[in-house]
Amino acid sequence: MSKLPDLEAMAIFAKVVEARGISAASTDTGLSAPTISKALARLEQRLGARLFNRSSRRLVLTEAGRDLADHAARLLAEAEAAEAALVAQSASPRGTVRLAAPMSFGVREVAPLLPAFLAAYPDVSIDLHLADALVDIVGDGFDMALRIGALPDSSLVARRLAPVPGLTVAAPSYLARRGRPPHPAELAGHDCFAYAYLRTRDVWHFANDAGETVTVRPSARLRVNNGDAVLPAVVAGLGIAGLPEFLAREALADGRLERILPEWQSLVSSLYLLMPPGRPRPARVQVLADFLAERLSRREG
Structure with a gap:
C-alpha cells in the first residue's frame, strides 16, 4: 500500500455522500460515473471495508462509510478552501x-x-537583487x-523596453593635459578604463552616420x-x-565630464525585461x- 492517502478517491467519496448518489456527483464534478465508481472501489480496496x-435504486452508507464521511468532508472542504485562497492570490x-x-x-x-x-x-512586496553579474533567473528563483x-x-x-546609448567621456582636466582624440583609433594611445562585464570585454566598437565602423583595443589602467x-x-x-548615458548624465550636466567623439556612436545597447517562460503569471x-515597462520605456532616439 502506498504511504500517501488516496486523496482523490477520498474527495470523490465525499462528493458522492454530499450529492447522495453517483449520478448527481457526476453532474457536480464533471467526472464520468464509471470514473467515480472506480475511485470508490479503489478506496474500499485500500481501506479493506x-x-x-x-x-438498484440508491447507495446507503455502511457503518465504515459513516465513520469516514465526516473526515472526507473536512478534507474536501479544506482542499477547496486552500485552492480558492491560491486562486484569489493569483487573481489579485x-x-x-x-x-x-x-x-x-x-x-x-x-x-x-x-x-x-x-x-x-500595498499587498505586494519586492525582493530587489542588485548585481552586474548575470543571474540565473530560473535557477535562482x-x-x-x-x-x-x-x-x-x-x-x-x-x-x-528602451535603447541604452553609450557615451565616450573624459574630464576637462584630462583633455587639457592629453588632448581631445579626433578619431576612435587614437584611443589606443590614451589612458582608458574598462568594464569587466562587456560582452567584448577589452574591445570598444564605434560607428558613425556614414556607416564607417571602428574597433579599438584601448589600454585599460x-x-x-x-x-x-x-x-x-x-x-x-x-x-x-565608455559609459551608459544614465551613468554619465549628472557629471555631464554639471561639467565634471565632457563627451568626446560625439559623431561616433558606441554600439547602442538595449534594456530588456526578462521573465521565465510559462503562463499565466501571478497578478x-x-x-x-x-x-x-511603462516607466522605463523611452522613445527611440
Whole structure:
C-alpha cells in the first residue's frame, strides 16, 4: 500500500455522500460515473471495508462509510478552501516579487520608481537583487530581471523596453593635459578604463552616420565590474571611459565630464525585461512587469 492517502478517491467519496448518489456527483464534478465508481472501489480496496451498501435504486452508507464521511468532508472542504485562497492570490496582486537588476541602473533608475509602486499595491512586496553579474533567473528563483546588452538565445521571455546609448567621456582636466582624440583609433594611445562585464570585454566598437565602423583595443589602467566604480577616476582626470548615458548624465550636466567623439556612436545597447517562460503569471508579477515597462520605456532616439 502506498504511504500517501488516496486523496482523490477520498474527495470523490465525499462528493458522492454530499450529492447522495453517483449520478448527481457526476453532474457536480464533471467526472464520468464509471470514473467515480472506480475511485470508490479503489478506496474500499485500500481501506479493506465496504463504504456503501448498493441497491438498484440508491447507495446507503455502511457503518465504515459513516465513520469516514465526516473526515472526507473536512478534507474536501479544506482542499477547496486552500485552492480558492491560491486562486484569489493569483487573481489579485499579493505576495513577494523577486526582481534582479544591474547594480548602478538599479540604484539610479529602478529604486526611485519603487515607492510609487509599493504605494499603489500595498499587498505586494519586492525582493530587489542588485548585481552586474548575470543571474540565473530560473535557477535562482527570480520572477523577473532587468538586463542591459545583447541577449543570448534562451527560453526566457524578453521584452525590449528602451535603447541604452553609450557615451565616450573624459574630464576637462584630462583633455587639457592629453588632448581631445579626433578619431576612435587614437584611443589606443590614451589612458582608458574598462568594464569587466562587456560582452567584448577589452574591445570598444564605434560607428558613425556614414556607416564607417571602428574597433579599438584601448589600454585599460583600471578595470571594474561596476560602472559607478569608474566615475571617480574619470572625473579626477585620469583617463577616458565608455559609459551608459544614465551613468554619465549628472557629471555631464554639471561639467565634471565632457563627451568626446560625439559623431561616433558606441554600439547602442538595449534594456530588456526578462521573465521565465510559462503562463499565466501571478497578478503580483504581472503588475510589476507592466509598471516597470511603462516607466522605463523611452522613445527611440
